[in-house]
Amino acid sequence: MAKILIATEKPFAPAAVDGIKDIAQKANFEVVLLEKYDSKDQLLSAVADVDAMIIRSDKVTKEVIEAGKNLKIVVRAGAGYDNVDLESATANNVVVMNTPGQNSNAVAELAIGMMVFLARGGFNGKAGSELKGKTIGIHAYGNVGKYVAKIAKGFDMKVCAYDPFANKGAVEKDGVKFIDSAEELYRTCQYVSLHIPANDKTKKSIGYDLLKSMPKNGVLVNTARKEVIDEEGLVKAMEERNDLHYISDIAPDNKDVFAGKFDGRFFFTPKKMGAQTSEANINAGIAAVKQIINFINDGDTTFQVNK
Numbered sequence: 001m002a003k004i005l006i007a008t009e010k011p012f013a014p015a016a017v018d019g020i021k022d023i024a025q026k027a028n029f030e031v032v033l034l035e036k037y038d039s040k041d042q043l044l045s046a047v048a049d050v051d052a053m054i055i056r057s058d059k060v061t062k063e064v065i066e067a068g069k070n071l072k073i074v075v076r077a078g079a080g081y082d083n084v085d086l087e088s089a090t091a092n093n094v095v096v097m098n099t100p101g102q103n104s105n106a107v108a109e110l111a112i113g114m115m116v117f118l119a120r121g122g123f124n125g126k127a128g129s130e131l132k133g134k135t136i137g138i139h140a141y142g143n144v145g146k147y148v149a150k151i152a153k154g155f156d157m158k159v160c161a162y163d164p165f166a167n168k169g170a171v172e173k174d175g176v177k178f179i180d181s182a183e184e185l186y187r188t189c190q191y192v193s194l195h196i197p198a199n200d201k202t203k204k205s206i207g208y209d210l211l212k213s214m215p216k217n218g219v220l221v222n223t224a225r226k227e228v229i230d231e232e233g234l235v236k237a238m239e240e241r242n243d244l245h246y247i248s249d250i251a252p253d254n255k256d257v258f259a260g261k262f263d264g265r266f267f268f269t270p271k272k273m274g275a276q277t278s279e280a281n282i283n284a285g286i287a288a289v290k291q292i293i294n295f296i297n298d299g300d301t302t303f304q305v306n307k
């Protein structure tokens with residue numbers, strides 16, 4: 001009987017785990033659960049005899065891949081797979097997949113929720129501002145970006161998007177203004193919501209020049225990855241302009257600087273919360289187990305990211 005390890009330092013909702021187990025058992029797969037683990041050794045020993053692995057932001061390093069002597073597939077239940085060493089996976093004949101789109105609405109709702117929270121001064125009792133009529137720029141018009149655009153339109157915001165890989169016609173069909181460059185997006189949109197992946201090209205790519213150019217009361221909303229921000233550049237821009245704000249789903253490495261200097265101009269979730277809803281956990285978890293079964297039984301490599 002093939003064995004699937006669910007290795008989630010940040011656990012799925014119980015209903016998602018039940019759903020995964022149910023589908024696996026019906027297909028004659030065994031499920032092993034490793035939740036809230038706090039040492040690499042626990043992960044290394046759990047992966048030792050499994051055929052497949054479902055993870056979230058859990059770090060699947062060369063060491064983890066090599067410890068999985070029977071490992072054939074890792075599915076990242078979510079979108080970003082920057083936490084998986086793809087090179088080592090490929091070298092060890094391990095297929096890596098993600099589950100695109102399955103948790104996107106949850107992340108988009110959090111992006112908008114953080115914007116409302118900031119606009120209302122963290123519910124401090126003082127007069128805040130509304131999102132209606134403000135301009136939002138979506139940086140990368142993928143699954144999450146599209147949901148953010150849709151919700152923002154419900155707030156009567158003016159929605160723009162920049163994405164070098166998106167089709168202009170398709171963006172405009174959604175009633176979203178297509179912008180040609182990142183520079184123009186940041187220069188013209190009071191809110192910018194980031195949805196770019198973290199990779200060699202994007203890491204530290206959002207910095208001083210883009211942020212300094214934002215309109216009055218600019219707000220950078222980051223539900224993507226902290227690694228895409230040039231933190232020194234961000235701090236410099238916020239020091240020079242006391243109307244700039246940064247809200248992020250997970251704190252930057254230099255969060256103490258923000259606490260000391262930018263009172264009321266930032267908000268960071270204590271733990272990455274974007275995809276942390278029952279619905280997103282169920283969607284992504286069920287998609288992951290189905291992808292594993294289809295791969296092991298039928299060789300289906302749809303959603304493989306290390307081709």
Ligand code: 3PG
Binds near residue numbers: 057077079081
């Ligand atoms: C993703 O890439 O899918 C999101 O960042 C969610 O990550 P999480 O599963 O660790 O919450």
